[in-house]
Amino acid sequence: MPENFFTLGIETSCDDTGVAILKNDREVLCEYLSSQIKDHSRFGGVVPEFAARKHLENLLPLVNAALNEAYIKGRDLNLIAVTRGPGLMGSLIIGVQTALALSQVWNVPLIGVNHLEGHLFAPLVEAEDLEPPFLSLIVSGGHTEIIKVEAFGKYELLGQTRDDAAGEAYDKAARVLGLKYPGGPEIDRLAKLGNSKAFNFPVPLKNSGEIEFSFSGLKTALLGQVKKFQEAGQEIPVEDLCASFEKAVTDSLISKINLAVKLTGIKRVAASGGVSANSALREALSAQKNFKAWLPALKRCTDNAVMIAMAGRNSWTRGNFSGGPVVPDPALHEI
Ligand SMILES: Nc1ncnc2c1ncn2[C@@H]1O[C@H](COP(=O)(O)OP(=O)(O)OP(=O)(O)O)[C@@H](O)[C@H]1O
Ligand SMILES: [Mg+2]
Structure with missing residues (x-):
């Protein structure tokens, strides 16, 4: 395990595009969230196809911004953690496909995270005890x-x-x-x-x-x-x-x-x-x-990428890395 371990977290399971970089277990170097609430509120709920299009627009610019803010190059990352389900299929595909491409281009391992295990980790970000x-x-x-x-x-x-x-x-x-x-x-x-x-x-x-x-x-x-x-x-x-x-x-x-x-x-x-x-x-x-x-901190109660990065990094330290492709699964449940 390197002295400093950098995890890029990506969350796109529903209508929030989240990107975060975590150093080691729980040090948050940066976190970005592009909320689509205003876009969807006029429909009274989330419109799946629209959510997927918004993720497509927002995700790569947020990844670039996060790397710039953390002064890290993509190739220096140690792990990419991406939500693979449960969630909306179109939204998940954008996150997983982008993460797969980045992982191949940068030669960085990729791990799929259950969104619910992500939520479970949200209060742990600030709770060392x-x-x-x-x-x-x-x-x-x-x-x-x-x-x-x-x-x-x-x-x-x-x-x-x-x-x-x-x-x-x-x-x-x-x-x-x-x-x-x-x-x-x-x-x-x-x-x-x-x-x-x-x-x-x-x-x-x-x-x-x-x-x-x-x-x-x-x-x-x-x-x-x-x-x-x-x-x-x-x-x-x-x-x-x-x-x-x-x-x-x-x-x-x-x-x-x-x-x-x-x-x-x-x-x-x-x-x-x-x-x-x-x-x-x-x-x-x-x-x-x-x-x-x-x-959790108020901003990390709803969907965010810090919790995905932390859950992914924790899973990685437990040896959960198959090296196989990460597949989106909208109905993934048991954690
Ligand atoms: N202050 C609050 N009081 C009560 N409910 C809230 C509050 N803030 C957000 N919520 C509710 O939380 C929900 C969104 O939470 P979250 O983003 O964790 O859910 P989700 O990601 O859509 O669902 P899941 O994680 O189960 O797939 C909404 O139903 C919203 O109304
Ligand atoms: Mg959620």
Whole structure:
């Protein structure tokens, strides 16, 4: 292993083009993110073909900018880590194909990273004191799961959502309330102005005794409340609804992570994914007495390339390099 090991991370699984250069385990030399949120918000969600075109436009200029900022030449890299799935096929192909080409031209090894393992590493970037075993709560746009990290590379899925992911629930709730896309940050902002006890939304599966989530019923309950106000010709109390909805989602996540702590005896919890940026969840996780929580920096809750570089570099040090081609897999799941 060279004294200084440089990893180029590339993330293009959905609508964010991310590029980062990592020195050794976790020193971030530079990180770039080109968000497409403004491009997609007028459609109310991500348009896959459009996302792929934007990655094509953005990726190589970002790689060049990152190398310039880090004063590194492509040939001096030790590893390229690229997200290979899960995600949108068109978006993944742009990242993987670009990474393959760069790896061949520069003669640098390439490793494919599972996007979820990437999220799992996001809180570790700043947490030198977090070592396995720990529990990982991944709460993103497409996933809500609790994973037991026995060792890096040794993961056990303890439970997940039966239907919608937490981020998806926020986005759907925002649509019901007529808020802009993506809904999570909007609900977070408005909830701060509302009363979380104004509406008593049911906390899904709270007493099921299983590590599992369900958020689709919560959206229906919200829709029911909105309709009541509409039918009565009354103004919709958006702030109170946001605060009460956010409380129900947060209570569900907190109750199940506490259950996982109880069942495993592991008192260390790392959260990640877009919903880990949520103020109420961050506050609740940090206030828990039964476990200690680690959270990613706000900018690394949603998709980014630093987490991909770190997961790729960690996997590489565990000897996971076949030398074979990296193939995009939109349905890749188990990590
Ligand atoms: N402050 C916030 N509060 C609640 N939800 C949030 C907040 N910020 C972002 N989100 C939600 O996080 C989601 C995006 O997160 P992320 O980028 O990790 O998901 P994704 O990459 O689309 O999904 P996956 O990683 O599962 O493929 C969106 O659903 C968004 O509404
Ligand atoms: Mg993601």
